[in-house]
Amino acid sequence: MAEEGGADAPSAVLFRAEIARVHEAVSAYTGESPSHIAVIAEPFAGQQVMMEQITRYYPHRVTHLPFYSVARNTDFLDTMRRTEEIVLMERCHFLALRRVGGFAMLDAFLDFLSMSEKLFITGWNAFTWSYLNAVVGIEKNFPIVIRLPRIDDETLKAMILSRYDHPIRFVDDTPVQEKKRVSIQQRLVSVPFLDAPVQIPWIAVDTENTGSGRGDAGDAVFNRINNLAQGNYGVALRIWERSIEENTVLMSRIPALPCTVSLTIDEAFLLTIILSMESISSADLEAIAHPEIDLALVLYRLRIQGLVEEERGYYQVKPEALHCVSAYLKKIRMVW
Amino acid sequence: MIEFVPSEITDLPLRDIDLGTVFFILYVLVIAYLLVKAVAYILKRIAERPGQRRMVFTMLIPLTRLIIYVSALYLILQAIFNPTVSEIVALAVIFGAAVGFGLKDIFADILGGIVISFERPYQIGDKISAKGHYGEVVDIGLRATRILTPDDTLVSIPNVAVFSEATASSNAGKTEMMVVVDLFIDHGNDPELAMAILKDAVVTSKYVYVSPTCPFTILLEDFPFYKRVRAKAYVNDLRYEFEFRSEVTRRTWREFRQQGIAPPRLSAIPPDEQASD
Numbered sequence: 001m002a003e004e005g006g007a008d009a010p011s012a013v014l015f016r017a018e019i020a021r022v023h024e025a026v027s028a029y030t031g032e033s034p035s036h037i038a039v040i041a042e043p044f045a046g047q048q049v050m051m052e053q054i055t056r057y058y059p060h061r062v063t064h065l066p067f068y069s070v071a072r073n074t075d076f077l078d079t080m081r082r083t084e085e086i087v088l089m090e091r092c093h094f095l096a097l098r099r100v101g102g103f104a105m106l107d108a109f110l111d112f113l114s115m116s117e118k119l120f121i122t123g124w125n126a127f128t129w130s131y132l133n134a135v136v137g138i139e140k141n142f143p144i145v146i147r148l149p150r151i152d153d154e155t156l157k158a159m160i161l162s163r164y165d166h167p168i169r170f171v172d173d174t175p176v177q178e179k180k181r182v183s184i185q186q187r188l189v190s191v192p193f194l195d196a197p198v199q200i201p202w203i204a205v206d207t208e209n210t211g212s213g214r215g216d217a218g219d220a221v222f223n224r225i226n227n228l229a230q231g232n233y234g235v236a237l238r239i240w241e242r243s244i245e246e247n248t249v250l251m252s253r254i255p256a257l258p259c260t261v262s263l264t265i266d267e268a269f270l271l272t273i274i275l276s277m278e279s280i281s282s283a284d285l286e287a288i289a290h291p292e293i294d295l296a297l298v299l300y301r302l303r304i305q306g307l308v309e310e311e312r313g314y315y316q317v318k319p320e321a322l323h324c325v326s327a328y329l330k331k332i333r334m335v336w
Numbered sequence: 337m338i339e340f341v342p343s344e345i346t347d348l349p350l351r352d353i354d355l356g357t358v359f360f361i362l363y364v365l366v367i368a369y370l371l372v373k374a375v376a377y378i379l380k381r382i383a384e385r386p387g388q389r390r391m392v393f394t395m396l397i398p399l400t401r402l403i404i405y406v407s408a409l410y411l412i413l414q415a416i417f418n419p420t421v422s423e424i425v426a427l428a429v430i431f432g433a434a435v436g437f438g439l440k441d442i443f444a445d446i447l448g449g450i451v452i453s454f455e456r457p458y459q460i461g462d463k464i465s466a467k468g469h470y471g472e473v474v475d476i477g478l479r480a481t482r483i484l485t486p487d488d489t490l491v492s493i494p495n496v497a498v499f500s501e502a503t504a505s506s507n508a509g510k511t512e513m514m515v516v517v518d519l520f521i522d523h524g525n526d527p528e529l530a531m532a533i534l535k536d537a538v539v540t541s542k543y544v545y546v547s548p549t550c551p552f553t554i555l556l557e558d559f560p561f562y563k564r565v566r567a568k569a570y571v572n573d574l575r576y577e578f579e580f581r582s583e584v585t586r587r588t589w590r591e592f593r594q595q596g597i598a599p600p601r602l603s604a605i606p607p608d609e610q611a612s613d
Contacts (some may be wrong), residue, residue: 100591102538133537134546265576268541292583333511333545333572 009129014155014233015050018274022054022121026086032233038142040129042326043278044234044319045148047123051090051334053169054121059188062121066090070284079113088121093128093277099288103136120301127276127326127335150231157222159233160240162193169248172267175213207277219248229259230323238319259324266293267301270316272334274308275325279316353416368408375400376475383461383539391509394413394460398453398476441496445479448495452476456509457498462505463513463574472575477479486578506574512545513574517567519582525597527556530565533595537588538569543580545572562600 018039041047055064063083065076069095080118093192096106113120122142124132139145151159159170186237196306225243229236243254260329263271266289273288274280288297302308307321317325329335354368354544376597378576383393386405413419419427454477458464464483469491471483480492507513517538535554546552552569571580592598 041575098540100533100540100587102540103536265542265579272542292587334542336547 013071013074029119035143036120037144039123039220041148042126046233062088064084064088067094070094074108086119090123092122093125118183130336153226154329155220158228170221172217172220174251176220235319236324261328266299270298277318279314360415364408364411368404371404372401391461402453444496445494448498449478458505464515465504512570515571515580517581520562521564522598530597533591534565534567536590537584538567542577543571545570
């Protein structure tokens with residue numbers, strides 16, 4: 001299927017079906033009326049891995065143009081005019097900023113896209129995509145929309161273990177669990193004025209010991225991590241890094257991810273922005289917050305609640321808090 | 337008077353009302369009251385947890401209240417009369433007469449409460465307009481509905497109003513609610529720029545909710561002395577109705593000033609129109 005390059009890296013096990021759809025679209029691309037592609041993913045879900053694979057497949061046909069911060073002017077359009085026939089744009093959520101006048105770069109890009117004969121493969125944050133779809137109907141510009149799925153335990157195991165050139169020891173040291181099983185049984189009940197007892201359905205709870213047959217400790221560890229990460233590679237990786245010590249992973253050391261969030265509307269709004277942009281500078285946050293919201297106070301509150309982290313002036317949701325944050329923001333309808 | 341009362345009533349096996357019966361009745365009333373309060377409290381606490389599903393739980397409150405009070409009434413009647421079916425029918429006749437003679441307003445309100453519980457023209461948490469008052473429904477009692485107005489006044493509206501007057505519910509049991517924001521600009525301004533700014537202010541608001549069933553609209557209308565730019569959009573939680581309107585207005589005017597969009601000139605508006613504003 002791949003016409004150029006190769007895919008020998010361990011990451012090649014990720015998103016095979018999705019990459020096959022990209023190959024299909026590239027094969028069908030003839031230079032006229034290109035079917036632009038949008039790749040949608042949660043933060044940390046491995047979109048970058050997929051983009052790198054596409055670049056490796058088509059080293060001479062693809063120009064890789066990632067955004068690293070919010071686009072302030074249309075210089076990127078000039079760059080696009082000088083690219084190869086396929087333009088791979090990562091982190092396109094940086095084209096829009098949630099403020100008055102914040103859609104100008106996105107509008108310019110979409111205008112360019114509609115008139116260009118080049119094929120655009122664009123990467124978007126899933127929360128920004130939902131927002132832009134509701135507000136500007138962005139999906140109309142991309143005939144092919146690929147949503148990155150959750151990864152399974154096997155893939156996660158292969159991906160993580162490929163990072164090590166020595167064996168990892170797994171120990172399932174958790175206590176044997178009692179498993180409760182709910183079943184519906186029939187019970188005979190005597191009813192007044194009726195000669196025979198009546199049979200009625202009855203919910204019964206059986207308790208049985210299932211600890212005798214433990215499976216492979218490694219599989220159990222990756223199953224636990226993947227359940228906590230909900231199939232998100234970046235989140236799983238963070239949990240893994242917090243679980244491994246001296247080349248050994250104890251099941252009991254896999255951290256639980258407690259989720260208690262209580263935010264004001266301003267805090268929830270800026271958390272939505274950070275979640276939607278994946279990584280955003282304090283200057284860009286200030287452009288959104290000023291003068292309505294006290295940014296320093298909100299960021300302080302988000303940090304002490306363990307929801308965001310800061311690195312070199314850029315803020316992002318902590319990977320381990322991702323699902324807690326997104327569930328909370330969905331509940332209060334900040335993300336849709 | 338007594339000849340009009342059916343014989344079933346005059347023959348009711350009225351039990352001796354001793355101190356024990358009085359205590360039992362008081363006991364039933366207190367338990368029913370506490371149960372109603374406890375159930376309402378628990379349901380309201382549960383309702384706050386799932387966010388957008390808040391209304392599903394709050395609508396159960398008036399219904400459970402009705403069931404508890406009817407059960408309490410039945411127990412009290414049992415304690416006093418121990419009535420048979422025909423006696424209950426006879427009691428209903430007396431009850432009807434009492435309603436006809438003087439308690440009709442109270443019973444009309446109670447009947448209104450029952451209708452509200454089952455038909456649900458509005459429910460707790462809705463924003464409604466009734467009898468000239470607008471606010472959030474905080475309680476639907478057996479006799480009256482209480483709404484909290486934007487200026488924090490608790491207004492009791494008799495439940496009978498549901499039969500006699502139109503009651504407008506702004507959100508019809510949903511968490512989101514449409515909010516209209518009107519801004520007035522001078523004729524000399526660029527209306528398309530004004531609409532674009534208002535649109536941005538709406539869709540970037542921290543209170544907005546947009547979906548296929550909750551779209552937003554920006555409208556322009558010409559008036560003799562000004563243009564009106566109107567936004568219709570949904571607030572994500574009706575409790576933020578006024579904050580949403582205020583935030584959009586504030587941010588839009590800030591951008592209007594930066595872009596040189598001016599409000600209508602007072603000199604262009606006739607004095608009588610200024611007074612009416």
